[in-house]
Amino acid sequence: MLNRVIFMLVLSAVLTGCGGNHEQSTHARVSDEQRVDVIAAQSIPYQRQFSYTTQLRSSSSIDLKPRISGIVQSILVHDGDPVRRGDLLILLDAKPFRAEVQRLKVRLQSALEAQEQAKREARYVKKLVALKVMSVAAAEQQLFKLRQREVELNKIQSELITAQFNLDSTQIRAPMDGVVSSTDLMKGYYVQSGMTTLMTLMSPHHIQAYFNMDEQIWNYYFSGMKGDSSVRVHLSVAGSSRDYSGRLNVRNDPIHLSKGTLQVRAIFDDELSGVTPGCFRRVTLMAPHVDNRIVIPEKSIRARQNERFVYLVDANRKVVYRKVILGERIHAVRVIKSGLKAGDTVILNAPVKVELGRVIVPQLTETKAWLEHQS
Template sequence: MKKHLIAAALAGALLTLAGCADESTAPSTQAQHLQPIDVAAVLVKPVQSWHTYTTRLESPQEVALMPRVSGVIERIAFNEGDNVKKGDLLFKLDDRPFAAVVASLDAQINSAQAALEQAKSEAKRAVRLTQRKAISTEQAESRTSVLRQREAQLAALQAQLTAAELDLEFTSIVSPIDGVISRANITKGNNIIAGQSVLTSIVSNEQMYAYFDIDERTWNSAFSNVTAASRQPVVMQKVGQNDFAYKGHINFIDNQINASTGTLRVRAVFDEDNNQLRSGSFARIKLAANSISEQVIVPDRAIGTDLKNRFVLTVGENNVLEYKLVTVGERYGSLRAVTSGLSQGDVIAVNGPARVGPGMPIKPNTVTIDSSDVAFTLSNDESRLVAKQ
């Protein structure tokens, strides 16, 4: 009997010791299984709001090239798609008919000059004879009238010659501007009509314009003090690109609000050095409001969506994640402004709710939010405006 009591007592003691051992090892085991999560303190930065508009690029100068004289194309002197300079020969017409007209007028002018010289001589003689009363006054006036007629005839022929020489010059059709030329619409050997036949088109390529419309409310609240002289900076993105890689400025603001749409027409200009911008291209324009305010900045991936709400996970007491509703603002590269819900000093899960959720204890791995390549305001180095927005 005593042996059984001793055995029972030993068994109870062993169970008690085992229970104590389990209780002592449970917390350490739990700590070993905590999820390691990257966390970071939110940034507070002075920022400007960016406004985005769509547009199509336009060339400052576009020419539909038409001939000034009718004729037959004898030669095409350009390669289609080339850059051309003002004054470069593009088309050459058969100039023989025009040269014949010039030669004929030259001959007529020579004849008119001889007749004029004779009329001058007779007019001078008439003056002398009148003084000696050798001829009547009427005869002297008649010779003077002939002189005036000969002068008028010569002037008329010289004007015709000038017009004929211009027509002869216009048989060489040159580029009126610097730019990029299109294809030849009419080829060698075809007859063209002055002022009607469109030979080709040329667009200037040193600059490109981008017109876009800003609604009246946005203009009054964000850009009311902007003028064309202030050269408000803008950045542009072409379709199919990720970066706003082109920098320009506003150089025209319309003089009135469009009453039908409630918008103001604005134009940005972009210098074109590498022939990468083409007239008619679709593009997106971004420009920053002049007002600057401090806002909380977090990685865009840290923001989760819950039905209609946006939220982030903050690190609370005992490294437990907490659910925080937020209101988001502008995006700046891979970062996002938060206008409400967070404050300076808050620590967040930088990768968002992908692997964790509210109420979950974590093992924090502290990192820093990198904002070195993001422009928050226009006061930053302009080269950083090409960051991905």
């Protein structure tokens, strides 16, 4: 009798415990369902932004070459230095050219004295001819000497002008405002007239940025443009808060068949402070028209291998699977190219495991409030 009473008490305790666990499990599942936050997919006006890496080029550059041959005495600038027109850049050894100028000056002085002597003799000869003391033929010989002296004087004067020009050319100056590039010279180098490239000067104005644009993007957004367009292109400089603005310049270049891209360029008319032609920079431009795009929070998107998908809540409050194709990311939201439509209810914070077809109690989050919370 005692054993039967003990058995009934144990059985009652076990059943009571099982019933309690079942109630707790049911309560937990209902609680989980109530904490599922959802948000509605939104259709917003969106102007697409494109970003490209480009190497900047100068629309005007000059390769400096010496007018004379000589030995480099000193180099006064370095790569990247900004210069103004007339600034001294390089000095060549001027001693041999200075000596030549001095030698010709001495010859010029001697020629001037010889010319004066010939003029005095010519005047004397003319008097003798007038007095009929000297024949005309003899007088012509004396006058010919005067003309020879004049020719010799003109020759020396021309040689002196050339020698002075060569001496001045030992000072190589900037022919325009620009930025120094490609200075590979060293002191003592021998440079040849018109052959050796001393350095390159690139204009800081009218900088051009070339980049390759996808053919599909070109055809959809920019194909109707020709020449200088109204599309603005922005260039940012690292370490500077200033943003330089240029214009998209459309050329009739052919499409690269193997890459499916078209080369386009942007032109920046203003001087770009802190930007050296030849360097790489990022440029951005906006699409010329606005489209309506579906956007959802980035955190609501899940991944499985190469697929991207979201969990939706249908009209019966059941969880359903939907594959999506992603577009650009805009801060905390993502553009959806396909797979969703405006008003679709997307699970915002999907659990690690979601049971498809499960009925939940969605809690709708206002998009504006969610965005404010993210910022």
